[in-house]
Each structure stands twice: as structure tokens, then as C-alpha cells.
Amino acid sequence: MGTDAEQFLRRLARELRPRTDQSVDVLLTRLRQELPELWEHEDLSAMAVTETAGHVTAFLDVLEHGTDASETPTPPEALELARAFARRGLSLSTLLRAYRIGHLALLQQLQAEAPRLTDDAELVNAAAIRLTREGFAYVDRGSEQVVGAYQEERDRRLRRRLALAAEASRRIGSTLDLTRTAEELAEVGTEDFADAVTVDLLESALHEDGPPPHPGTGLPLRRIAQLAVRGTSFAAPTGGVHHFPPRSAPDRALATGTPARHTAEARDGRAAEGADDVFPSVLLLPLQARGTVLGLVRFLRGPGTAPFDDDDLHLAQEITARAAVSIDNARRYTHERLTALTLQRSLLPRHTAEQSAVYVASRYLPSGSRAGVGGDWYDVIPLSGARVALVVGDVVGHGLHAAATMGRLRTAVRAFADIDLAPDELLTHLDDVVIRMQREEGHGLGELSATCLYAVYDPVSRVCSLASAGHVLPIMEHPPGTDGGDPAEPPIGPPLGLGGLPFETAQVTLAEGSLLALYTDGLTQSRTRDVDAGRAALSAVLAEAPEGPEEICDRLLATLAPDRPADDVALLVARTRALDPDHVATLDLPSDPAAVAGARAFTTERLAAWGMEELAFTTELAVSELVTNAIRYGKPPVRLRLILQSTLTVEVSDAGSTAPHLRRARTFDEGGRGLLLVAQLTERWGTRHHREGKVIWAEQALPA
Incomplete structure (x- = not known):
């Protein structure tokens, strides 16, 4: 009877094969009735049609050729559908239920067809038993492979998510430049995640003023960065100011600070973006840091790309949360840097008064590092008797505190210069000022420190007197063919703020037209050059420079600091004059x-x-x-x-x-x-x- 049942099933399979399309339609109708949620996604429903036809064909092959159902490979269409379910974040149980319903419906069709081919009840019963056994073996084998494909895709997505999150953590916030940080977010977001990314910041967040966002207000935003993997035209240019329509999805996300995922109609996409290209799937992620909404990031996918799912939204939230902190740090750093730089420049002399003792030029160059503006300063102070004082100094540290400390020290130097103190005496009094500032601010001895070089040039005697408190000595260059003395170099005294150690004054007679270059160590010291090499390069420029101090300053900066320096640079170049006897x-x-x-x-x-x-x-x-x-x-x-x-x-x-x-x-x-x-x-x-x-x-x- 077993052989007869096997032969009967082969005949049954051959009879049903010409009507495969009808069988597929019956199965799909059953699935639509029992699993309507499966048909909410057009791409999945199209794949289900192909997958169902593949299963019908494969099972009929098992019956017709008598192959072992437990060894039959699952149709590729079924595995691809499982992967699509995983990519969409849909439930595996839904997929397996659809699998079981489809195979049950196919078995029922075969069992209904059997009595039409024979009236032998015993043969029909034996065929039904064998059909059920083969059907369960096929379903078990197929379910195992489908679950494997689903889990493999889920694991791949999880690894990709972790890798993308790690990449975002590594790459976003590599600098404290606001624009670069936003660009890094856009670059990470368009790598195997979104087709396009836009980063907008509220104008009020950029300028540290303005009201917080409210629903439906259409607040102005500035486009900081945008990037698309395919040619996409954005209505708002990078750096331009724009706003989203009031009560639109982006505006609501900004107002509420709530992430959103939505599928936009074509007209909605154009209305929201103002671009010719339409993005059917959009993630809206408010940039929030320290309880404040700073702006909005949009991840967009175009036609032909799987829409974003909940897992994508969670991943985008994780990336955006990391980026928001980095952007806020960059924003705060930029604001503090600009404030410190404004304070620094306001405290430095804008225009040096014309001196009969020297021709003078100066430069201040802020650092390009994330440490912030430092406390470098310079000054030119006219003294009695046609003399002039040349000053350069550097407060240890960076930021607003260093700039403010620099301003206080510069004021103190001017006050001491006004009573015509000798260089060593002036530095002694300035040391006392720093120690007093340490006590007022609750610092220990030496915690607040600065260096200073103070030089006085007398055009009558052509004598330059100088003393140093921890500061590099100036470079002096005499005109060719003139006799100029070399200074009995004073020992460089301790930095200001230590107290108890004396400062010494050295004197040198300078020929008329001699050059003096006073500078901070940011000019000569760099990651690729030591101090001695920097001083040698500075001396070479002075030796070859017949130009005036302004041109010499430009040449020095071009030679020693062609890029943004790692530390601030203060430079003062003076060419000496001699008073007519x-x-x-x-x-x-x-x-x-x-x-x-x-x-x-x-x-x-x-x-x-x-x-x-x-x-x-x-x-x-x-x-x-x-x-x-x-x-x-x-x-x-x-x-x-x-x-x-x-x-x-x-x-x-x-x-x-x-x-x-x-x-x-x-x-x-x-x-x-x-x-x-x-x-x-x-x-x-x-x-x-x-x-x-x-x-x-x-x-x-x-x-x-």
C-alpha cells in the first residue's frame, strides 16, 4: 500500500501542477483573511506572492519525484522574505504563522483533490497519511531555514547597529568646530543607513539668546550640514537660514523634542524640504543636550530603499544623542572662545602710539587647538626722557580666566611703568601682584602663573635694559657693519607667582637700526620643531630682513606659523632709533x-x-x-x-x-x-x- 500511496501522490502532484497559479491564489486569499497586517507593506506583499508560488512548486516537486522533504532546500524567495521581515523589524512569529497557514492550505487543497482521482478509500487514507508526514517534514525543514535566515539578518543588523554606533562615537566630535561636528554626523548617517541627512540648528542656540521653541512658531534655523549619497537638491543651502512650516512634522518635533518616524507623501516631502527629490521615509530627531533643544536632524530614505523601522529610529536616537552632546560642546566652546578672543583683543593695544625711540609692529595670533584662547599679551609704553618700554608676557592656561588675568597683569605693568621702575624692580612688584591674585582666588602658591619680559630702550644712550620672569629672551639683530654689543644675558628668572627669588637686569648697547623681536613660545615651538630650531629660524628671518617691522612680522608668521598654531602667538618687532645728539x-x-x-x-x-x-x-x-x-x-x-x-x-x-x-x-x-x-x-x-x-x-x- 505504501508504494501505491507514493504512486498516487505523484499522480496527484502532476494533476495539480498545471493549476499552480490557482493554488497560489487560494493560498494568498487565505493569508489575506487571517493575516491582514502582512499586506500593509507593498514590498512584502509582492514578495509573499513570489514566495508562495515557490513553496507550491517545491512541495509538488517533493511529491512528484519522491524526494526526502526533510532534505529539500527552502526556496530562495522564502529566505529573502524572512530577511525582509528582519530588516523591517517585524515579528518572527508572524512570519512562522504565515508559513504554517500557507502550507496547511496547500495540504487541504491536495486532500480535496485526492477523491476526484480514485474511489479507493483505503488508498486515499494512506495517501493522506503520507501527505501529512511529508508536509510536516517540509514545514519543519523550511521553518528551520527561515528562522535561520531571519536570525542571521537580525544579527547582521544588530552588528551593523553596534558598528554604526561605535563609528559615530569615534568619528563625531573629533574637533570642537561646530560645523565640522555637524558634517561628521551627516557623513556617519549616510554610510549604510540613510540616503540623505540634514542638520539644522536654531538661530537662538547659535547666538545664546532668543526664546525656547514653541509649537507652530516656525522658528528660524540655520542649515549647518547636509549630505546625500545620491544627487539630491536641497532647497536650503548650507549656511542658509530657513524655517519649517508651522505645525508641520519637523516643526512639531522641534517644539516637543520628541523623535518621530513617518512616511511622507510626495507633496509632504516637497513641502517639508522644498526639494525636487521626494523622501518617502523620514526620521526626525531633535538635537537635545542638557535639557535644551538645539536643532533638528533628519535622516531620509528615497524610493527603492526599505523604509525606516523602529530599530532604525532607536539607532538614530543613539547616534543623535551622542552628536548632540558634541555639538553642544562645540557650540559652548565656540561661544567661550569668541568671548575670550574678544576680551583678549580688547585688552591688547589696538594702535601703538608713534615712538621717537623705535619703529614698532605687533601681531596676535590665537591658537588653533581646542584648548582655547590663551593669556598672551604685548605692550608698548612710552616713558619719560624719550624712552620706551617693550613688554611681552604669557599667562599659563587658556580661556576667559587666562584672558582676564592677562588684562589685570597688563594694567599692573602699565601702572609700574608709569612710576619708572627698573625692569627687575618692576618684575618683583608684578610677582607680588600675582601672589596676591592667587590668595584672592583661593589658589596655592604657583597655581596661578605667568611669564613676562620687560625691556626699556633709551634712544639717547642707545642702551636697552631688560629682565625676564620665566620668559624667553628676545632675539636681537644688529645692522650689517655696525658695532652692537651682545647682552650680558640675564639668567631667566622664575615665572611670576612663585615669590622669594630675585630678578636681574641686563643691559646692552644697540646700534641704530637694530631689530628686537619679543615673542611668546607659541611662535617658535611646535609639534614638529623644537625651541632651538625655532629661534634659529627666527634669527635667520631677522638677519635677512631689510624691511620695516610690519613686513618682518608678516614674514615671521609666514615662516614659523603658516598654519593655525597649537598655542597662541604674541609678537612684537621693534627697530631702534637713535636720538640726534x-x-x-x-x-x-x-x-x-x-x-x-x-x-x-x-x-x-x-x-x-x-x-x-x-x-x-x-x-x-x-x-x-x-x-x-x-x-x-x-x-x-x-x-x-x-x-x-x-x-x-x-x-x-x-x-x-x-x-x-x-x-x-x-x-x-x-x-x-x-x-x-x-x-x-x-x-x-x-x-x-x-x-x-x-x-x-x-x-x-x-x-x-
């Missing part, structure tokens, strides 16, 4: 009140030679009072010096250390008015001390 007049005076008349006569004669008779009265008065004070209260030797440069300066020096001061003379006082008269009749006056005594000076503006 005919513009300096000196007279040694005896310590005798009768010498005052001779000092006045000397002054009158010299002013006449200079063509400055208009200043004779006030200058004689100033000379008379200053010389009288020096003879009466100071110590010999007493010397009068007149300097004609951009101003007319009267200097009286003596060996005493007692400094004069203004006081209010009472009605019947016989003295006390001389210095007050000098202060009223001249533009500036002051006292500077040196190791041999002091100098009292007064300046007047030259006639127009």
Missing part, C-alpha cells in the same frame, strides 16, 4: 643756588638754537624750580638735561633719594608753590629713581 643738551651744575641763573641762561640759548623760543618762558620756569629743588633738597652731582623729540623734556638729576611731592601752600608760606607751577604749566611731570639717585622730569608739547 643735537637734540640733547646737558649741563652739569654745582650745588650752589647761584647756579640756577646759569641753568636758565643755558636753557634760553638752547631753545633759541632749536627754534623753540615760544616755550622759553615756561621752560625757564620749570628749569628754575627743578634745579632749585635739586640743589636745596638733593645731593650732588646735579645735572640738567634738555631733550627735544616729539615733546620737549626737562630733566634734573641728583644723587639724592628723596622724591618731591605736590603740596598745598598756605597763604603766608614762602615756598611750596614751585612744583605746583611746574605741574600746571607742563603736560606731564614725574620722578624716576635709579641706583645713583633720582631724576625729576617735566614734558611740554611742541608748538603746532
